[in-house]
Amino acid sequence: MKRMSWEEFARSMGVEPQILENKEARLLKEFVMDLRFPTHCQGCQGLDLSNPNPVHHPSYELTPACNHDCIFCYSNVAVKLGKAPKPGYYGWEGPYAITVSQYGEPLLSKRIVEVNRMLRERFPEARLDLQTNGSLLTEELWKKLDFDLVMISLDASTREKHLMITNADTFDAVVNALRIVGRDKSVRSIVRTIFMPGINDEDIPRIAELAASLGVDEMMLQPLTIHELNVERLKKAGLDFDRAESIREYLKKAMEAKRYIDVRISGCQLAIYRTMDPLTLFSARRVARDVAPIVKRKRAEIEETCDGAFRLNIDGLNLEELAMKLSSRRIGYTMKNGTLRFKDGDAEVVVFKSGKVLIKGVGEEKARELYREYFER
Incomplete structure (x- = not known):
């Protein structure tokens, strides 16, 4: 007896088969396929899904200290658990890119200019990325720095919301930093924003519009990782924990921001989302909770x-x-x-x-x- 496909079986029963379609799922899939990888993620091992143990770009850590106390911050958790990395280079020779830095606020360090120059001399072919909250960046300091890409964190569109999230009254200073890097077209400027539903839903498209008006090139919208030591602070601030794990909600907010700026989402996430069919993408959830951040790179400093x-x-x-x-x-x-x-x-x-x-x-x-x-x- 010949085995029939489900379409053939349906027709044998006098029913014309139809494929049910979820329009929103199809739009999400099209959006994901059209997205480009964040500039910061280009060259990262996490984009290669065949790599069983990818690591991030190398980083140079300057200090675990920070002048912000953000309610979601993994660096604060690492400090409290005694897991923050010591100052130094974490990586290998001949890197594609180096981030300064993944922990703490690098502009707090008096060595920022010295380290910047040292990295440029030691790794002349590498792309140098600065990751900062921007509150300490001035025109005078910017003239002394030499980076190829700058990521400035901003998670609120108003001074009041920014103060609530960061516990620092630095909103105007951060906006000014975006203005400084946005004017300098010799670097790739990025506003880095964390998706926190229930806290900054309405802020994300406004941040995108603000950054674009200041000449910023790109928004990197990242999903929230919920570390156990931050749960109560996030709950108090109004985080919708269920929506924080929804890929659909995350992508919908990125679509809103796309109206104003070149929005990108985390590269390792995008690589996975591209492999999903529309309905899976529509209903899938990500594990957002973690206990403590891990430094996914080895220190090889002499x-x-x-x-x-x-x-x-x-x-x-x-x-x-x-x-x-x-x-x-x-x-x-x-x-x-x-x-x-x-x-x-x-x-x-x-x-x-x-x-x-x-x-x-x-x-x-x-x-x-x-x-x-x-x-x-």
Whole structure:
């Protein structure tokens, strides 16, 4: 007996099959397929769905401190749980882009100009992204900085709402920062806004309109991650927790903002949404809750010790594999009690099975060269 498709079976019963369509679902799907990835997300591993363990762009952390106290902030949670990263570079050599920074307010640091210049010299091919709340950005400081992309956070369209969300009376200063970067067409300017239904629903299109009027290039609308330590503050502010997990509600608000500005949504989210059929996209929900933020990048910074050597830690280091590499290059070494030693010119390299590496007898640039030569994967 021939197996029939459902359409053939329906016709055999005298019924003409029809595909039910949800018009709103179709519009959401068309919107998602038309969206471009955020400029900040371009080059990020999270856009590759075949990558089982993607990490974000490298970052340079300056300080976990901040002059805002936002009701949703993951950085505050990290500080309270003792999980905020220490200052330094978290990433690898030859990055596509580097963010300054993911935690705290970078403009609070007196080293912001120095670090900016250092990153430009050390990674001349990398795109440098500044992520800031903007409240401390002035014309004078802006002239000293050299970034390719600037993301300024703004989650309210009025001074009163901004004060409620950030616990800081800095609305006018943030708007002025958007004006400063919006005028500078040598950089990509972005207003970064978090979708918090019940708190800033009506604000999002107004923020988009305001930013566009100031010359800002793009809005990056991000979904809210609800960390447990922030639940009570968000509840008090009026967050609609159910709608915060609705992909449909998130995309509808992005569609509203699109009338005023080039709106983009989180790149790793967009990559997934594009794979969904219209009805799934219409009804799907995302898990918005989390306990604590995770730094999804490894620190590989070389640090100078008090005796002039250079130290670094390498995750997953295998002494036997390193020994084989040295042997294949005909480089002599000794290995005893979980420690491998070898020389390269004036450099003496000591490698411990724990992953710690000491490089003695050379300067920082040579130490970095040796790291790339022997340890970078």
